[in-house]
């Protein structure tokens with residue numbers, strides 16, 4: 266077991282370092298090493314960003330539900346949940362770094378923000394979310410930190426205070442009170458990060474795959490499907506499966522399953538409306554999903570349904586819980602990736618042309634931004650379709666960030682008192 | 689205040705792509721980047737007629753940046769690097785752009801172009817892929833195009849020969865010329881005189897006179913972006929090239 270754990274940590278460290286190397290390589294060569302180009306200008310990084318924002322939600326929703334809805338079953342895992350919220354909110358911001366062409370100029374976001382754009386708002390809500398979840402985590406852990414201290418590597422124990430029994434009890438009460446006060450801030454923020462992230466995309470009239478009011482609710486339900494799954498996995502890592510926590514896991518599994526079904530309902534509700542008119546950009550985006558991207562679409566639907574089935578059928582079996590969580594994560598990740606191709610490959614500028622008495626929408630091609638091919642086999646300069654597959658560098662960077670987040674989680678749960686002391 | 693705009697007469701456009709080439713040279717566009725596109729509507733390749741014989745048509749549609757009055761690219765730019773000047777030009781500040789590419793997603797006309805690699809690298813690669821082993825310029829620092837940096841009155845860099853890596857660029861209506869009272873390169877370079885540039889707010893300007901009383905259209909006008917590029921629809925050409933040779937032919 267110990268050896269296994271060490272191997273996992275080593276493996277993760279290797280992936281994280283490879284990711285860092287890939288990022289340095291990308292910094293050195295430019296975004297040319299990605300497979301994004303002018304007609305397809307956002308790729309895997311942005312999809313992962315949307316995914317992380319989703320997974321970040323679960324944490325604070327779970328922890329604040331304890332106080333807001335009096336869901337006491339969730340109390341034992343509150344700290345772990347809040348910690349995942351913090352890590353994934355950070356992850357969402359980190360994964361945007363490699364997508365930026367000039368990270369050295371990011372300070373412009375602070376000195377010249379344009380509040381008509383949704384991006385500065387997203388930056389604000391995401392960083393507030395990270396801060397609030399950090400405070401939340403700290404508040405929940407404070408009494409134990411004071412009692413036992415935190416053992417930092419190379420530094421020794423910090424934060425320990427001499428406490429009497431009553432003093433500790435008072436601290437616990439205080440922490441509970443403070444958490445209760447933080448809950449009403451945390452929950453709306455958790456909802457906001459998805460809403461604003463969805464708005465970044467949903468406000469774009471040019472992209473019919475995103476445009477409209479359905480994206481934000483779908484984002485929230487997707488978050489409520491993956492968030493609990495992440496918390497389940499994290500708590501299983503920290504606590505293992507204890508019969509005493511049966512209720513906790515069952516509740517999380519149910520929340521995830523119900524949200525997954527609601528998400529699919531909203532997704533297909535949107536499909537129905539696109540399908541019925543059977544024409545135009547909205548329909549063509551849908552058509553792309555069911556032709557060129559049918560495999561990816563099958564992955565998202567099958568895995569999300571599978572997870573809902575597992576969670577409802579076997580909420581008490583730890584092995585099944587892991588399977589269910591992984592499958593919802595895979596499904597929603599595919600769902601996130603599928604945000605992009607139908608958005609970019611339906612070129613907004615189309616001109617209707619009448620051919621054989623039938624109107625055909627002709628897409629105006631876009632310059633790729635690079636000379637491809639060679640003298641004898643030149644490749645197209647202007648294209649109306651870009652089959653985007655992430656490059657090795659993009660995959661390495663994304664995997665690196667993911668590995669880093671898991672590593673950070675594993676380390677933090679070792680250092681911090683994430684387990685509640687039995688009272 | 690001036691509102692600069694352009695009108696393009698599609699009857700006059702012969703699809704020669706001179707505007708695109710002239711633009712490329714004057715604005716020192718990197719290989720693979722085009723601020724100006726001309727395509728044959730409905731065709732897979734440029735200059736191939738659409739339809740079925742004998743009902744063929746060949747309409748060329750040149751597209752510069754539309755310099756939208758209600759520009760989505762300006763709205764989405766998180767740092768205000770893309771902005772609209774009082775005279776209506778939509779410009780990119782090369783020193784402020786963070787390269788997030790949100791504007792590329794927002795622009796419905798596919799105008800915006802990103803610098804995926806450094807100027808040196810892209811020229812080197814461009815020459816290589818075009819069959820030249822070495823950088824073809826004798827002086828590696830050489831770039832074709834308007835040689836000076838251009839800044840707006842408030843000091844924002846809107847034109848420079850060697851584009852910084854990782855930023856977005858696009859058609860500026862040749863701001864470096866317009867600010868000196870000259871016409872954009874595409875307008876001067878069009879052999880069919882299809883383009884007219886000028887002040888839309890001045891009722892006596894040439895462009896206002898052309899637009900007035902004519903059937904003009906704007907691209908994707910249903911989106912409400914309010915382009916300042918107007919098009920005169922192509923008229924049906926009788927016989928050869930619009931010249932009537934009489935009933936016989």
Ligand code: SF4
Nearest residue numbers: 753754755756761795
């Ligand atoms: S055409 Fe595109 S780049 Fe030009 S002003 Fe309009 S939205 Fe911006």
Ligand code: SF4
Nearest residue numbers: 765785786788789791
């Ligand atoms: S890429 Fe540059 S110009 Fe475009 S939205 Fe981002 S910062 Fe603004």
